[in-house]
Every structure is written in structure tokens, then in C-alpha cells.
Amino acid sequence: MSTEETAEPAITFADLGLGDAVLKSIAAVGYESPSAIQAQTIPPLLEGRDLVGLAQTGTGKTAAFALPILDRLDIRQKSPQALVLAPTRELALQVCEAFQKYAAGTKGVHVLPVYGGQAYGIQLSALRRGVHIVVGTPGRIMDHLEKGTLDLSELKFLVLDEADEMLNMGFAEDVETILADTPDDKQVALFSATMPAQIRRLSKKYLNNPTEISVKGKTATAANITQRYLICSYPQKVDALTRILEVENFEGMIVFVRTKSETELLAEKLRARGFSAMAINGDVAQVQRERTVNQLKSGKLDILVATDVAARGLDVERISHVVNYDIPTDTESYVHRIGRTGRAGRSGDAISFVTPRERYLLKHIEKATRQPLAEMTLPSVEDVNVTRLARFDDAITAALGQTARVEKFRDVIAHYVRNHDVPEVDVAAALAVVAQGDTPLLLDPADERPARRFDDRPERSAGSGARSDRPERGGRPSRSGQAMKNYKIQVGKRHKVEPRQIVGAIANEGGLSRGDFGSIKIMPDFSIVELPADLSPETWKKLESTRISGKLIELTEDRGPSRSPRTSSHDAERPEASSSYKKPRHKKSSD
Numbered sequence: 001m002s003t004e005e006t007a008e009p010a011i012t013f014a015d016l017g018l019g020d021a022v023l024k025s026i027a028a029v030g031y032e033s034p035s036a037i038q039a040q041t042i043p044p045l046l047e048g049r050d051l052v053g054l055a056q057t058g059t060g061k062t063a064a065f066a067l068p069i070l071d072r073l074d075i076r077q078k079s080p081q082a083l084v085l086a087p088t089r090e091l092a093l094q095v096c097e098a099f100q101k102y103a104a105g106t107k108g109v110h111v112l113p114v115y116g117g118q119a120y121g122i123q124l125s126a127l128r129r130g131v132h133i134v135v136g137t138p139g140r141i142m143d144h145l146e147k148g149t150l151d152l153s154e155l156k157f158l159v160l161d162e163a164d165e166m167l168n169m170g171f172a173e174d175v176e177t178i179l180a181d182t183p184d185d186k187q188v189a190l191f192s193a194t195m196p197a198q199i200r201r202l203s204k205k206y207l208n209n210p211t212e213i214s215v216k217g218k219t220a221t222a223a224n225i226t227q228r229y230l231i232c233s234y235p236q237k238v239d240a241l242t243r244i245l246e247v248e249n250f251e252g253m254i255v256f257v258r259t260k261s262e263t264e265l266l267a268e269k270l271r272a273r274g275f276s277a278m279a280i281n282g283d284v285a286q287v288q289r290e291r292t293v294n295q296l297k298s299g300k301l302d303i304l305v306a307t308d309v310a311a312r313g314l315d316v317e318r319i320s321h322v323v324n325y326d327i328p329t330d331t332e333s334y335v336h337r338i339g340r341t342g343r344a345g346r347s348g349d350a351i352s353f354v355t356p357r358e359r360y361l362l363k364h365i366e367k368a369t370r371q372p373l374a375e376m377t378l379p380s381v382e383d384v385n386v387t388r389l390a391r392f393d394d395a396i397t398a399a400l401g402q403t404a405r406v407e408k409f410r411d412v413i414a415h416y417v418r419n420h421d422v423p424e425v426d427v428a429a430a431l432a433v434v435a436q437g438d439t440p441l442l443l444d445p446a447d448e449r450p451a452r453r454f455d456d457r458p459e460r461s462a463g464s465g466a467r468s469d470r471p472e473r474g475g476r477p478s479r480s481g482q483a484m485k486n487y488k489i490q491v492g493k494r495h496k497v498e499p500r501q502i503v504g505a506i507a508n509e510g511g512l513s514r515g516d517f518g519s520i521k522i523m524p525d526f527s528i529v530e531l532p533a534d535l536s537p538e539t540w541k542k543l544e545s546t547r548i549s550g551k552l553i554e555l556t557e558d559r560g561p562s563r564s565p566r567t568s569s570h571d572a573e574r575p576e577a578s579s580s581y582k583k584p585r586h587k588k589s590s591d
Contacts, residue, residue: 013067016042022071025105030259032282032309035060035330037215042068045189050210052203053191060330062098065159065189069133070099072156075108078130080150082157083182085138085175087165089115090360095161096135109133114150116140124149138166138174145181155182163192163199172198179206225342226500228376229327229352229362237325237353238269240378244323244351245275245303247379249496252296252318255305256337258326266325267305277303280310308333317343324352327361331368347500351376374499386493386524484518485533486558492525495549502529502548509546510539528558 013026013034034042037055044051045068055061069082086092096113103109112126114136127149134141134150144150158179160166166175179188179202188207192199203210232240241255255277257263263279270277278292278301289310295301297316304311308328322341328334334352341348352373354362366372400406417424491497499520506512506529518530543555 011039013038013042017046018042018067019071021105022067022102023105025070025102026067028104029101030261030307031063032260032307035064035332037061037213038064038067040213040215041065041189044211044213045069045187046071048187050187050207051189052195052207052210052212053189054195054212054214055191055193060332061161061191062095063102065161065191066095066099066102069157069159070103070106070109073106073109073132075106075132077132077154079154080131080134080152081155082133082159083141083152083155083178084133084135084159084161085141085166085178086135086161087137087169087171089113089117089137091162092135092137094360099133099135111135114140114144120149138171138178141178142174145178152178152182155186158182158186158188160188160190160192163190163202164194164196167196167198167202176202176206224346225338225348225350227338227350227352227371227373229354229373230376230378231354231356231359232378234355238266240353241270241323241325242273243379243384245270246384247493248321248349249498250302250349251320252299252301252316253303253321253323254311254314254319254337254340255303255323255325256311256328257305257307258328260307262326263305263307263310267303270303270305275303276301277305279305281307282309284310308337311337311340314340315343316340317346319343319348320346321349321351324350327352327354327358327365329361331365334365335369382524383493390494390496483533484530487529487531488556488558489527489529489548489553490525491548491551491553492523492527494524495551497522497527497548502527505546505548505553506531506543510535510543512539 011033013031014023016034016039018026037053038060041051041053041061041064045065053061053064055064065084073081084092084095086095092113092115096111099109099111103111110126110129110131111133112123112131112135114123114134116137116139123144127144141150145152160175163175166172188210190199190203190207190210230240230244245253255266257266260281260283263281267277267279278295280289280292284292292301292304293314293316296304297318299318305325306314319341322338324334324337328337338348338350341350352362352365362373413424413427416422416427489502491502499522502520502522503517507516512531516532519528520530521528540555543553546553546555
């Protein structure tokens, strides 16, 4: 445990001065402790002070201004009391949804999103009925003010969210007009990722002696952690996690979820599928927590399902993987979570489940960490069967090593073969059936449903850094602009190789950099690696003797015909057909 983690004060939302109704909503959402921006922003806002907050997107600032507004709201007043200006309709809708979520414990709160592209009739009807909070884009708010359909004469709170982005989009004049046309005694909170001169001037002109808060996100992620993500719908998550647990070669794992109740539910589902899993959250007694962590350290437990707060300060070298079952809404939580793996200089893996509606969170994380996350494909039935066969082979090999015990059973088997005239291979197969029980060793490929395609996924921008695992033929340009080509190497899943081993071996032996690698697709007996199209003769020479897991890679250009059709990373396979299988290698928890 680091000194920094030990010294963190256990601040709660109740310590910030919020009322019971808001605290009840926070507890229902599952939040356990405030983020840095929330801890520093909520108290001065509750005191009624104007505020300038310098914070990146994804640090939890929506709750930082939403909670104090809800706490001080007068439900009896039907005209708008709070106005939040946002640069885009997407952000306006996100903020509106957050307000509704945090207002669950307060009856009668009405929140209205106001943005271009939506019919005026819907907005006018809501305004006539009465709303407490309006969240909108500057352009549409100005339209309503000019038409006289939005009354801000009794406004008490005004928030400028992502102010720098609003000004960059040309809303400076609209924002200043709105600020000037609202009551002078209103409370103003301005949030911006940067502080250019224009924002500074706006602050001095329209804010009254504001409190200034600057929160720098802890966005550095360790270079020895491989970061991936999987696009899947919420109902798919349990089965997707099960397949990943089958295929990934992991020692210990932490699976992060958002709420305390979900930790228990997911741990129970994993135990039902044969995995050694336990939950820890803020409600778990310290004695039980210590016992669970010790089991994880000793290898008696393989999977820990946890919330952010429960995993704080957790330092277990055995943790090779972190899974964000629920992707965090702020980048600091993401960095803290994946920092639980890759300890003491070891390599680690971080996998994040992202629903189609959560892609914006993925973009925030990539932007804040300045590090791309590679998209992964849901392991197929074939992938799971390859892994199961490999482990079955290993179990037989290990048993053959117990010479004394094997010798004792030779006579038993020989006796059966003599008396029943059955081939020894049939007897071995029958014993495997006895050992396996009712759970089939292999999944039936015929039971796998057709891949589901998320066609609503937007195109990634060239600068986003994310890349697909789809191997593309020809000379596709890489992010650095160089032409890329697919190459084939003779090591695959049966040889227990992982992408990081392939990158490490080829980069070290061939003198390549990590930027020279594109997509990597690992098949059962070989792999397809995207590398520069113009590999030099010197590089080819160096790679002739390169080995991975003790086997020569035999690098060749990929000609395509020998490859079996596979689902690309743009397709998310439906795992429901495999919901009943169990992983025989994992022991049940003794707790």
C-alpha cells in the first residue's frame, strides 16, 4: 500500500453538508465517496458562493454542481430556478439525466432539456406546466428568450458547463447575453477544462468574487498495462465475462462494478458458474475484507468483485487482470482501478465493458490518458474449446507425472481391458466422462447464435487513437501514415500466446517500435499481425530465428486462403448460448 493511498481521508458526501434527500439519492445510485472536484466544489456552492472550476471532462463535475442545486431547490416555485448551459445536445441530455437520477429522493422535481432539433411544442408544454431546472444549449435558450417563452426572472443558479468548448463553438455572444439578462443576485458556477483569456474575462465580468478550484486528474496509466475494451449490451455482460474468464490466462482478477448491491449479485453468478469469486464493498466488515484479500493473495480466491472505495489501497501482486464490468464515469476512477494490476513492475491487463450508449466515456478516457484502448472481440465457442482442450491436455500431462499413482492404476485398467475386451483408448475416454461429470468439456458450435452487429457505432475519428482488431488486407495506412500489411506467424492460442508477447518478441528481435504494430488476431494455431508493408531485409533476417513460447514464429506474408472466416472486432458475438457452461479448472471458494 502506498503512502498516498494510506493518507487519503475517508470523506463522505454527508461530510460536505448535503441534506438527507440528496444523500438518499446518492446512496441509491451507489456512490460511496466524492471525487476530488466534488469534495472541493460542493461546500462553497452550498454556501452560495460563485465558483470557477478548472476540471477535465470525466472528473465527476456534473454531480459537483447538480447536488448543491438540488439541495437548495424550492419545489414550491414553478418557474425555472436553475439554468445549465452546455455546448452540445449530447452533453445537455447527459446532464439532464444526471439531475433526474440525483433527484430520485426528492419528490416533484422537474428537469427539462432544451436543445435544437427537438420540436418546440414539447418544450413549450413542459415550460407551461412548470419546471425547476432547465438544461440547454445557448442557441435554443436564446430562441426561447427572444420568443418570451422562457422566464428566467426568478433564476437562482446558473451553470456554464464546458465553458471553453462553448466559446470555441461560437456561443460567446449568446452566453454573455444570457448572463446579462438573468438576475444579478443569481449564483454562477463556471466549469472549464482550460482557462483562456476569454474565460478569465467572462469570469471577472459576470461572477462575484468567485472561489477558484483547479483539479488535475490523475490520468497517467502505467505503460506495462495492456488496455482493451469490448462493446457489449448490458444483458450480455455476465456471459461475456464468463467467456473472457475461460480464455484469458489470468492469476488473480478484480472485477469493478458501480454499486454495492451489484458486487454481491455478480459474485454469486460467477460462483454458480464454477468460478472462485467473492465480493467486497463498503458494507463488508473489516475482518471479512481482510480475510477475503488474504484468500486472493494466497490463491484460494481467484476473482474479487469490488466497488471503487472497497478496492482503495488494495495492493496484491497476484492481480494480473482488472475488468471494468461497469465502465467508470470519471477518468480518475479508471486510472485508479487499472492501477490495481501491473504492480511491482509486472505486466497487467485491463478490460472495459462498454455498452453502445457509453462510447462517449471511452472517448473521454482515451483523451484524458492520451492512450488508445484496443478493441477486442468476444471470445467465440472455438476460442473457448481451444482453451479447454489445452487445459485438459495440461491436466493429463500433470497426472502422468505422478508416476507412482499412475502405476497403481495400470493394473486396474489392464484388468478391465482383459475382462471386457474394450480398447484402452475407449476406457480412457470413459474415465474422462466420469471425471468431467454432467458438464460438457466442449461447447457445441451449432448452439452459438449468429453474431450481432452494433451498426449504430459511429466512425472513429482519425485522432481518437482507438483501433480495431480486424485484420485488413492490402496497404492500409497506420496512424503514423506508413502503409501496413498482414503477416502470418505460426503461434496461436494452442501455444498460449497473448498480444503483448507477440509485440514484445517481434519488437525486440526485429528492431521495431510499438507504433509499428496494427491489429493482432490470434487464431488457434497461428496469428495474423499487422506490420509495416515495407519490412526491410535486415528485419526479415532478424525475425527468422525469433521464438515465442519456445516456438519459431516462421513469419510470412498473409495470403488469406488458409484463414477460416472469423467474426471481426466490429461484431459482438452473442454469448447467451453458453450461459450454462462452467470452468472446471477453478476451485470453489472455501469462504
